[in-house]
Amino acid sequence: MKKYIAKRAATMFGVLLITLLITIMLVGSNMDTILKQGVVFQVRSEITENPEIAQSFSSVQEFEGYIQDRTDERIKNLGLDEPWYSPQRIGLTMYKIILLDFGQATFLTSDLGSSDVKEIIFEKLPRTILLFTTATILISIIGIFVGALSASKIGSTIDRITSSFAIISSSFPVWWIGMLMIFLFAFTYQIFPARATPDIPASSPEYLGALLYHMTLPLITIVMIGFGSWAYLVRNFMVGIMQEDFIIAKKAIGIKQSKITYTHALKNAAPPIITILALSLSGSLGGAIITEAVFDWPGMGRLYFEAITVMDLPVIIGATYILTVFFLVSIFIADLLYGYFDPRIRTNTE
């Protein structure tokens, strides 16, 4: 088991590094240009602040030459004179990122006005976790209940409704349903706010209440679209288990159907369900980008979207890193749970 965990952990860390490397490769050249422009801007603004330096030049060429020298000097000091793809620079960037040092954002700021990428991300992250964890928990509770119910009465009306609802709801994009929900419940019937960002400052005591109120519409939407496929999944697991010999034996000795469904069968269906729960948590984080953009929910997804729109590269890299870490951790947990529940996985070393 230890060997299995170590192996999985090593793979995950490898994946993390690869993801990081690919991200840096993709945005690296742009990032380089932006950093260099930043240096030039810095030098020029220093000169405009000190009129004495500006006055000491006799010609434009001399002035430009001075700026060029200063810029080159700084670029060298910062190590920007090497191409962005040089191993030292990539290595340094990756090392910094792993230690959560993402640098300063180019355009975006946190609600409190800081442009430190780390602060921005850690301000948005809890909100995404709040929305999507709540949604996933609700989805799984409703899903397991409805799924077990329809598995105990296969072919009944409930079963058919669940199955068809699952199939139909899974083919609607969540964000489109989101648009409809905003259209219906924010504009036609003005029950919920259209923008999910509370308009009072984050420091005031009513903020949490406002946040929860603004969360209702996205939450309802995500749960509505999500629970159907969960119920269907649980149902299919349960159906498989209900055909096992030990359940049939229990039926034969006269244990009540409902007791069999909710205790014996559900207990045996637990491993795959828990595994999928862990996976769907991480999956929902990825989907958060579009959903949060639609509802304007002030979390990681919207941050990511905004960063992409204005090409704020440090934020993009930071957010990708954090999203990947979350994704990998939940896959890792899912893997461990799966291995724990199903010994065949970890003994099968082939």
Add this chain to the structure above:
Amino acid sequence: MSSITPQDIKKEFFKSKMGIAGITILSILILTSIFTMVLIPIETFQEWNNPGSWITYPKTAIPVWVNLFLFEKIPEHKILTQPNIKNAANNEINLSSYQFNFNFEYDQFPNDFIYSYSSQYVNSPLLEMSVIRPDGIKLKLVSTSLPYSDVITIHEDKIFSTDAMIKKELFLQEEKFEFKIDKLSAEDIVFSKTKVNEPLKGNYVFLINLYEINEKSEITESNLIIGGKAFGIMGTDELRRDLAMGLLWGTPLALFIGLVVSIASVIMGLIYGVYAGFKGKKTDETLMRFNDVIYALPALPFLIILSVTISNSIFVMIGFLMIFGWVGIAKVARSMSLQIKTRGYVEAATMMGQKDSKMILKHILPQLLPYAFASVAISVPAAITTEAGLSFLGLGDPSFPTWGQILHDANTFGATARGLWWWIVPPGIMIAITGLAFVFIGNALDSIINPKLKR
């Protein structure tokens, strides 16, 4: 899983209601695509993003069929292109007269009216525009002379209902109305009852006369637009585009994206997984580690970064979607081929010294075909919704009117806040229906391949 023959699958498939429903929807979609590609002019597709080519259409017009459910009829947008032409000559004066007849049966005033023409003349003919209303009153709208020219010229111009000269002319005929008209716009006067300012229903004739002394002049091309608030089967958007065209062109695009992505990913996944499973040992280990890496990449953030940094062309996007599509299939294909490998006939073939490629192609892959078809069907909706999602975020290919792109435009122009439901609802329903068709087919196939779920 492999004891079923293709014939059995076909028979079983057409027995299941879901399978038939899926196939029916899919055939309708395919027919729509063929219809679109054959009958709809390709210009509507190429010029989708060129505002100039949609200029004669109304802005955010509601679909016309909505009028069927309303008591107060919304004015339809009318583009009249074929006037009745009459020529008359009286001594030296030549008169050519162009008449546009149309029926106005709505309970609101039109938005505006625009007359655009191109005329061929010498000298300076007089252009007169007037309207004969259902109640017999003739209102003079414009009386102007065209710019002087020595030689034969072609003059193009537009007369808008907002033009000051129309306003002036109408003001001179104020006595025909029993209410004050000085604050009203031209269309609210022209289409109004004389007693109260309400729309007058009936047959209107817009009359354009061209007077010329001695010379012969004519209007070669002209059309009259009565600007309404309802247009076409699907309405129009903020950029005056006919949404029906966008929705129609979206169908072949969505099918193309979905099918290409899923078929290619399934083929890639199958070959990869089967090869890993069949080879076993070190090869399997290495290939599966690589598979794990791709599997653990967060797909959507990566697709976003790729589309921003590399290219957002639809074909490149299809390639990116494939990168993330084949992974799960490879895993299943591997474990299936591990099972098949242990069967007697495969071992026998190995002992007879058959080549690896032949073994895989002849003995293992055919066994996986039913599973492959089911996975193609099941992975199509994901490809379509992912592409739609990326387009919705504004990262798609703007030169193609995909459904996601239409929804993106709707979102940019605040369609939800403005209640423009005809801009939001149909594209989403099309995405869902297309997804549904493939989910139905996939589920029907799946329940044949895994009979356990049926009981």
